[in-house]
Amino acid sequence: DVKVTQSSRYLVKRTGEKVFLECVQDMDHENMFWYRQDPGLGLRLIYFSYDVKMKEKGDIPEGYSVSREKKERFSLILESASTNQTSMYLCASSPIRNTGELFFGEGSRLTVL
């Protein structure tokens, strides 16, 4: 079975802190994605990556950056957390660029105080 693992299920951070959300997949997938989910707004794509050291902006990249140094790992970074970044963050991976089935991790619920 495909497994996508997110490092933390629940985090509480303070405004201005740097936050790292880690995601690891064990199926050698090329593609990895970060979404955030908010009530009434659904799932929105933050960043994605089709290969190591490659990244592309999604629909809401402002305030975020990403890192993909290894194929299996895709990190989401909040350089200076703000309260409007309180959300559920979902990492996903897929094997093929244009037709791949997407698999999600368990999610990381971040609260910024």
Place this chain on the structure above:
Amino acid sequence: GIQVEQSPPDLILQEGANSTLRCNFSDSVNNLQWFHQNPWGQLINLFYIPSGTKQNGRLSATTVATERYSLLYISSSQTTDSGVYFCAVDVYNQGGKLIFGQGTELSVKP
């Protein structure tokens, strides 16, 4: 951009009832997936179904790509079926990014 609309937005069922959830999309798509989001927030894959019909136990799905809709059938519903059901589409030449519908929130009462 493509619009993905799910209906109904909310659904309450008695345990044992059947239901049909619908997903309409406004443009041609590469693929379509159905997910179930459990109470803990994880999105669980139900079907990868760009066209045709698939069945998995009490659940089945049908996508009619030419008419731009997909249906998810839940038969003999159980309380564990509660949660939010999302459809998501991958649009041609959009690099494999999925566009999600707003979801159908299902509550199955014992």
